[in-house]
Amino acid sequence: MITVKSAQSDHFDVGVTELDSEHQVQVGLVIALQKAVAQDREPAILGDILDQLSNYTNTHFMAEQVLMQLYEYPHYDPHVQEHDCFMVRLRTLQQRYRSENLKLTDQTIVSLKNWILAHIQGPDRGLAEYLIKHGIGRQAARQGSLAVL
Numbered sequence: 001m002i003t004v005k006s007a008q009s010d011h012f013d014v015g016v017t018e019l020d021s022e023h024q025v026q027v028g029l030v031i032a033l034q035k036a037v038a039q040d041r042e043p044a045i046l047g048d049i050l051d052q053l054s055n056y057t058n059t060h061f062m063a064e065q066v067l068m069q070l071y072e073y074p075h076y077d078p079h080v081q082e083h084d085c086f087m088v089r090l091r092t093l094q095q096r097y098r099s100e101n102l103k104l105t106d107q108t109i110v111s112l113k114n115w116i117l118a119h120i121q122g123p124d125r126g127l128a129e130y131l132i133k134h135g136i137g138r139q140a141a142r143q144g145s146l147a148v149l
């Protein structure tokens with residue numbers, strides 16, 4: 001079920017409830033990682049949060065890509081390319097953290113967070129606008145409530 005919000009409540013809300021909920025988890029995980037690094041938590045905990053961020057981000061990207069295909073989104077290729085590049089970055093970081101004892105720095109995490117926020121505010125917002133225009137939310141707009149796929 002896909003729903004649309006009646007108003008954008010946050011600077012990184014794109015207006016489609018499911019995407020916004022997933023983005024909140026994704027951003028929440030990167031902030032959790034940033035806090036854990038700042039608190040100098042033990043490597044196993046940092047590694048676990050990094051794994052969760054990577055796995056969740058991958059699942060979220062897959063969900064967006066299914067929506068793009070369902071709704072024949074015209075900018076599928078460049079959007080997927082951005083997802084793929086970021087997943088390579090996350091997986092490389094995971095691998096280097098596990099096998100090379102790479103030290104996670106605040107700078108690295110801020111760079112990940114900035115990428116995520118820029119992606120949400122750019123390509124994801126464009127996708128959400130397209131989805132709303134092409135069906136998601138039409139029913140909600142009529143009923144003045146949440147919409148259904």
Ligand SMILES: [Fe+2]
Pocket residue numbers: 023060064120124
């Ligand atoms: Fe997204």
Ligand SMILES: [Fe+2]
Pocket residue numbers: 061064079083119123124
């Ligand atoms: Fe995306």
